[in-house]
Amino acid sequence: MNTPTLSLTRRRFLxxxxxAGGAALLPRxxxxxxxxxxxxxxxxxxxxxxxxxxxTDPYRWLENDKDRDRAPFMRGQDAxxxxxxxxxxxxxxxxxRIAAMSGDVTQVVYPKPAGSIRFLQKRTAGASSYRIxxxxxxxxxxxxxxxxxxxxxxxxxxxxxWVPSPSGRFxxxxxxxxxxxxAVGHVVEVxxxxxxxxxxxxxxxxxxxxxxxDSGFFYNRFAGRPAGSxxxxxDRSLWLHHVGTAQAADRRIMAAGMDAGVPMAAISSPEMQVxxxxxxxxxxxxxxxxxxxxxxxxxxxxxxxxxxxWRRICGADEGVADFALSGDTLYVISNKQAANGALLAIDAAxxxxxxxxxxxxxxTTVLDELNAGRDxxxxxVNDGGEQSLFFQPGSGPMRPVALPYSGWVxxxxxxxxxxxxxxxxxxxxxxxxxxxxxxxxTTTTNTGLQQRPAIDLSPYEYHRIVATVRDGTxxxxxxxxxxxxxxxxxxxxxAYGAYQWPSQPVFDARGIAFLEAGGIIAxxxxxxxxxxxxxxxxGGKQATKPNTWRDLIDCCETLIAQGHTSKRxxxxxxxxAGGIAVGRAMTERPxxxxxxxxxxxxxxPLRAEFEPNGQPNVPEFGxxxxxxxxxxxxxxxxxxxVNDGVRYPAVLLTTSSNDARVAPHNAAKxxxxxxxADPRGTALLRIDFDGGHDMNDLSKAKSDAEYADDFAxxxxxxxxx
Numbered sequence: 001m002n003t004p005t006l007s008l009t010r011r012r013f014l015x016x017x018x019x020a021g022g023a024a025l026l027p028r029x030x031x032x033x034x035x036x037x038x039x040x041x042x043x044x045x046x047x048x049x050x051x052x053x054x055x056t057d058p059y060r061w062l063e064n065d066k067d068r069d070r071a072p073f074m075r076g077q078d079a080x081x082x083x084x085x086x087x088x089x090x091x092x093x094x095x096x097r098i099a100a101m102s103g104d105v106t107q108v109v110y111p112k113p114a115g116s117i118r119f120l121q122k123r124t125a126g127a128s129s130y131r132i133x134x135x136x137x138x139x140x141x142x143x144x145x146x147x148x149x150x151x152x153x154x155x156x157x158x159x160x161x162w163v164p165s166p167s168g169r170f171x172x173x174x175x176x177x178x179x180x181x182x183a184v185g186h187v188v189e190v191x192x193x194x195x196x197x198x199x200x201x202x203x204x205x206x207x208x209x210x211x212x213x214d215s216g217f218f219y220n221r222f223a224g225r226p227a228g229s230x231x232x233x234x235d236r237s238l239w240l241h242h243v244g245t246a247q248a249a250d251r252r253i254m255a256a257g258m259d260a261g262v263p264m265a266a267i268s269s270p271e272m273q274v275x276x277x278x279x280x281x282x283x284x285x286x287x288x289x290x291x292x293x294x295x296x297x298x299x300x301x302x303x304x305x306x307x308x309x310w311r312r313i314c315g316a317d318e319g320v321a322d323f324a325l326s327g328d329t330l331y332v333i334s335n336k337q338a339a340n341g342a343l344l345a346i347d348a349a350x351x352x353x354x355x356x357x358x359x360x361x362x363x364t365t366v367l368d369e370l371n372a373g374r375d376x377x378x379x380x381v382n383d384g385g386e387q388s389l390f391f392q393p394g395s396g397p398m399r400p401v402a403l404p405y406s407g408w409v410x411x412x413x414x415x416x417x418x419x420x421x422x423x424x425x426x427x428x429x430x431x432x433x434x435x436x437x438x439x440x441x442t443t444t445t446n447t448g449l450q451q452r453p454a455i456d457l458s459p460y461e462y463h464r465i466v467a468t469v470r471d472g473t474x475x476x477x478x479x480x481x482x483x484x485x486x487x488x489x490x491x492x493x494x495a496y497g498a499y500q501w502p503s504q505p506v507f508d509a510r511g512i513a514f515l516e517a518g519g520i521i522a523x524x525x526x527x528x529x530x531x532x533x534x535x536x537x538x539g540g541k542q543a544t545k546p547n548t549w550r551d552l553i554d555c556c557e558t559l560i561a562q563g564h565t566s567k568r569x570x571x572x573x574x575x576x577a578g579g580i581a582v583g584r585a586m587t588e589r590p591x592x593x594x595x596x597x598x599x600x601x602x603x604x605p606l607r608a609e610f611e612p613n614g615q616p617n618v619p620e621f622g623x624x625x626x627x628x629x630x631x632x633x634x635x636x637x638x639x640x641x642v643n644d645g646v647r648y649p650a651v652l653l654t655t656s657s658n659d660a661r662v663a664p665h666n667a668a669k670x671x672x673x674x675x676x677a678d679p680r681g682t683a684l685l686r687i688d689f690d691g692g693h694d695m696n697d698l699s700k701a702k703s704d705a706e707y708a709d710d711f712a713x714x715x716x717x718x719x720x721x
Contacts, residue, residue, distance in 0.1 A: 583638025
């Protein structure tokens with residue numbers, strides 16, 4: 001790599017231009033205390049030479065949370081944004097309607113059976129947060145964990161992960177405070193809902209896997225570095241915790257350098273899968289967030305005795321996209337030879353990937369996920385984002401599971417005792433429903449655990465169109481709108497396109513408020529996601545990432561051409577990595593959109609490696625340490641693509657103080673740059689000072705308010721464009 005040279009000009013000044021920054025949209029009755037404009041960021045250029053190219057960053061100082069000007073800038077920006085958003089005339093009505101629909105019925109997500117109990121993550125009607133509940137065969141329920149009991153006064157808490165033990169005797173769960181993901185693990189004994197004394201720190205993404213006898217569980221553990229550290233996500237390790245003991249007594253099972261036969265890098269993350277009815281355990285090692293990983297097998301008794309010899313099944317470069325361990329068989333989805341994936345079976349005691357037996361060859365749809373059952377595995381099949389479900393027995397063909405509609409199979413949880421499963425499915429106009437599955441007959445029964453909301457959905461319809469984008473690729477667009485003739489209307493287009501994760505059909509009760517207001521909600525299934533498997537992902541990552549935002553642009557052009565909307569009524573929204581899609585679509589085609597919303601979005605990928613979550617993202621986006629990676633990152637950096645004097649759409653950027661996955665400076669720098677480049681435009685920065693990356697869905701009140709802000713912003717800007 002070229003060694004970067006820094007020339008730091010220590011100029012502290014405020015631009016003399018008066019930034020209107022949304023003044024045209026200020027409520028007339030804002031009052032004497034109203035802010036006339038957002039605070040102006042000082043300009044302090046930092047220039048680097050990377051691979052022969054000079055890159056000047058005028059707001060690098062916003063990355064330093066200790067800088068004396070940063071907190072006043074962030075507080076002032078948020079105050080101004082909330083003043084503007086709160087003054088939109090549609091917002092009170094929208095918030096009232098959103099709150100009514102989101103709290104209309106009790107919500108149940110991620111059901112998990114164990115023993116004779118169905119464990120639920122449940123939010124009662126009108127409540128703000130989800131609790132863990134045991135639902136017994138006779139219908140009565142017992143609350144096992146309530147996040148409110150862990151929160152400090154005036155703050156919030158959420159349960160971020162939870163797993164019942166195989167017999168249903170215990171539940172392990174993680175609680176994170178103030179919207180962060182820095183979870184502390186706990187164990188509750190189900191009988192009597194007794195919280196045990198142990199506390200397990202650094203358990204952000206624990207991926208807990210219980211031993212068959214309920215005595216303990218394996219979990220993924222962070223290195224314990226301070227929040228905000230550039231290597232915060234690095235050097236994760238795998239540990240074994242025994243119930244009733246202190247964390248200090250936990251035994252480390254795997255870490256970098258611990259076993260020469262299991263190579264791990266700094267960005268590697270090890271997790272364990274304990275097979276159903278199996279004497280083996282499977283160790284997976286994932287680098288970053290790619291959907292491909294190394295797998296090793298060992299006997300469980302040897303692992304517990306500390307004498308395990310790990311047998312390598314595959315490396316991270318061998319195209320295994322998912323796996324499940326059931327009895328003596330390891331099932332894997334392999335897309336090494338076929339991008340859509342073939343289902344293979346490997347003998348857990350002696351087999352290798354080379355000796356695997358093909359159970360289901362690759363087809364036209366994508367084999368997406370596996371969930372181990374008894375004597376087989378459940379297989380989720382993906383077709384452009386819409387899913388179906390099958391059961392693959394140890395021999396013979398896959399059997400389809402009868403689902404009432406195609407949509408998104410959000411969760412599949414198998415009871416180790418009998419192999420029966422609970423699933424939750426949803427679709428664009430089908431609220432989430434929980435079904436029980438008998439694995440032997442693949443019949444489904446509605447459990448009645450989830451009430452259907454009292455929302456009249458009959459006026460609306462879903463249909464899918466296809467955009468033929470500039471390189472000839474056919475990209476699907478999902479549209480939810482009011483029934484009747486097509487007519488141009490305010491249209492909110494979602495896009496993501498990263499990590500091979502598809503944008504799935506999901507019912508969103510809050511979104512009905514936007515449809516009632518005359519809007520259309522669409523999803524552009526852009527490349528970079530997983531709608532069509534590995535090939536779709538590889539068409540929108542690193543050097544091919546421009547396809548992601550150009551697919552979005554071309555999808556929006558198609559919506560206009562077919563009469564669904566117009567430029568003055570068009571809004572796009574993307575969250576997290578989806579910030580790249582919407583940010584670069586906006587900077588490449590600022591004339592095309594009326595409004596853009598980037599929710600905790602990546603705006604400054606050139607600086608991603610210096611964020612806490614930056615290094616695990618290198619496999620997806622690239623590294624400035626090599627020329628090709630630098631060029632890819634620069635191409636996807638919307639902050640550096642902003643040009644002075646250009647009239648940009650109205651922009652709403654959101655971030656949270658406790659976001660470790662996309663650092664808050666992404667939104668802060670983007671807001672400062674847009675406000676300076678387009679002084680007459682609207683660029684709002686909304687900040688949750690008690691929140692994290694995507695935890696608002698676990699707090700009803702916060703999520704309601706955020707939706708009301710988004711929809712009011714879109715309706716105001718599309719009406720006034």
